[in-house]
Amino acid sequence: MPRLLPALAAALVLLATGANGFRIEEASLATIQQGFGNGSLTSVQLVRFYLDRIRGLNPLLHAVIEVNPDALRQAARADAERRRSSGRYLAAGAGGILHGVPILLKDNIGTRDAINTTAGSFALLGSVPPRDAGVVSRLRRAGAVVLGKANMEEWANFRSLPGTDGWSARGGQARNPYVLTASPCGSSTGSSIAAAASMAAVTLGTETDGSIICPASLNSVVGIKPTVGLTSRAGVVPISPRQDTIGPICRTVTDAVHVLDAIVGYDALDAAATVAASKYIPHGGYAQFLKKGGLQGKRIGVPNGFFNYANGTVQHTVYQQHFYRMWLQGATVIENLEIENLSVILDSLNNGEQIALPAEFKLSLNSYLSDLSNSPVRSLAEVIDFNNAHPVEEKLKEIGQLIFLAAENTTGIGAMEKAAISGLNKLSADGLEKLMKEHELDAVVTPDSALAPVLAIGGMPAITVPAGYSSSGVPFGLSFGGLRGYEPRLIEMAYAFEQITNVRKAPTFLP
Incomplete structure (x- = not known):
């Protein structure tokens, strides 16, 4: 591996600079649109x-499962539209800034085109969704170019208890672009790696419990996990309608917010959730909250049980410095807060999720599969059979499919499942929701995805921003979480924090 790195570095220099001297590496949406505008x-x-x-990086990183053979034609159409409009496509709004921009989608986000949607599994190879996912339809209307599908933990890490740490049968083992042997986390693994390594302008991921926030943190990019229902889940391979959400993963808060603006809103195919969340969408969109003074006057809570780093470690020092910087920017940082029943909430085997999620998954997945065309599998039972018939390709011996088997054994949302869901709602209401209301907090902060289970059970949002790098060069992040x-x-807080810290750097590809 070390012998490969000098050649890789040389290749990156060539790949980073394109026609007319435009530098692709780390290019933001604004820079890209400036390049479009000035020719x-x-x-x-x-x-x-x-x-x-x-082509240059994927053999090393395994971030992309499939590229779109139609991407160049879509791009040519965008160029033609731009020439005809004389700049009208760059009018104010997210649609303007995404026009002609390539985007990678996590491989569980459905597209009705020449590329597959497989959740990383060979079981879905060749299946055809009846339509684009709701968020993809919005991206296409905004003029974005679908570049391809990003690798992911197979079945969004809901196949077995051990998990796969960024592996899928179709995509292989994804690697962290900063330290190749470090965990890339999941399940939006490829989306985070691709964003970090400039393999796409922007990417999209999904989260049920940490699947955006964790890989974004460990790959030094920005991830937004929206309030459940703010973005449509229609056409996305599901786990739980209570907890699933779709969000952007980008190199900057600004770019992530522009993508968020493009994908939020009502969808008749996910009506109940998107109607309920539509009241949260601000008039004028989210880009108006990109304020350098966004920390001023904010009340930020630091819950106990998360920042347990020993004195002298890089993480301990860096996080303390960040709290001080936020205080200097006018934020009130309140430490030593207790989230009620935190240990129960974090225990997914005993908090009720092990009862609720498998039943929700079976119902949701069977519904999704029944809507596909030419699908090799039509039910969870058939997916299980497929894995049994292809044990080598699907690493059945190493990974297993215990969660699949448990889910298949469920019989719907009965009394036991309803009681579990009620218990989860109570844990959320008596826990983080109560804490934030009592202390009038605008956010709580935790390292990486530590708060993900707490936010997941309440359908609450979070944004993670690069915070630093360990002594071995592995990235870590700071997550801002809040109420629905x-x-x-x-x-406001994430953008201001990003601007005053300016932590993020390009990947190092350390062996």
Whole structure:
């Protein structure tokens, strides 16, 4: 592996600079649109840059499962639209800033086109969704180019208890671009790696319990986990309608917020959730909350039980410095707060999730599969049979499928499942929700995805921002979490924090 790295570094220098001197590596949406506007860049050139970069890096990182054979044609159409409109496609709003921009989608986000949607599994290879996922339809209307599908932990890490740490049968073992032997986390693994390594302008992930926040943190990018229902889940391979959400993973808070603006809103195919959450969408969108003074006057809680780093460690020192910086920016940082029943909430084997989630998964997955065309499998039972018939490809001996088997043994949402869901709701109401209301908090902060289970059971949002790098070079993040609909406050704080710390750096590809 070490012998490969000098050649990789040389290749990256060539890949980073494209036509007319435009530098692709780390390019933001604003920079890309500036290139479109001044003629130094076209969408076709940009797509070619990313395709070349994927060809160069993917054998090492395994971040991308499949590229879209139609991407260049989509890019050419965007260029033609831009020429005809004389700039009208760059009008105010998220649609303007995403026009002609390539985006990678996590492989559980459905597209009705030439690329597959498989959740990383060979069991779904060749299946055809009846339509684009709701968020994909919105991205297409905004003019984005679907570049391809990103690798992910197979079945969003809901196949077995051990998990796969960024592995899927179709995509292989994904690798952290900062330290190749470090965990890349999951399940939105490939989306986070691709964003970090500039294999796409922006990416999209999904989260049920930490699947955006964890890989974004460990790959030094920004991830937004929206309030459940703020973004449509229609056309996405599901786990739980109570907890599933779709969100952006990008290199900056600004880019992530522009993508969020493009994908939020009502969807008739996910009506109940999107109607309930639509009241949270602010008039004028989310980009208005990108404020450098966004920490001023904010009340930020630091719950006990998360920042347990020994004195002298990099993490302990860096997080303490960050709290001090937030205080200097006018935030009130309140430490030593207790989330009621935290140990129970964090214990997924005993908090009720082990009863609720498998039943929800079986119902949701069977419904999704029944809507597909030409699918090799039509039910969870058939997926289980497929894995049994392909034990080598699906690493059945090493990984197993215990969660699948438990889910298949459920019989719907009965009294036991309803009691478990009620218990989870109570844990959320008496825990973080009560704490934030009593202390009038705008957010709580935790390292990486430590708060993910607490937020998951309440359908609450979070944003993670790069916070630092360990002594061995592995990234870690700081997550801002809040109550349902708190995205405007979280964006203000996350953006201001990003601007005053400026932590993120490009991947190092250390062996």
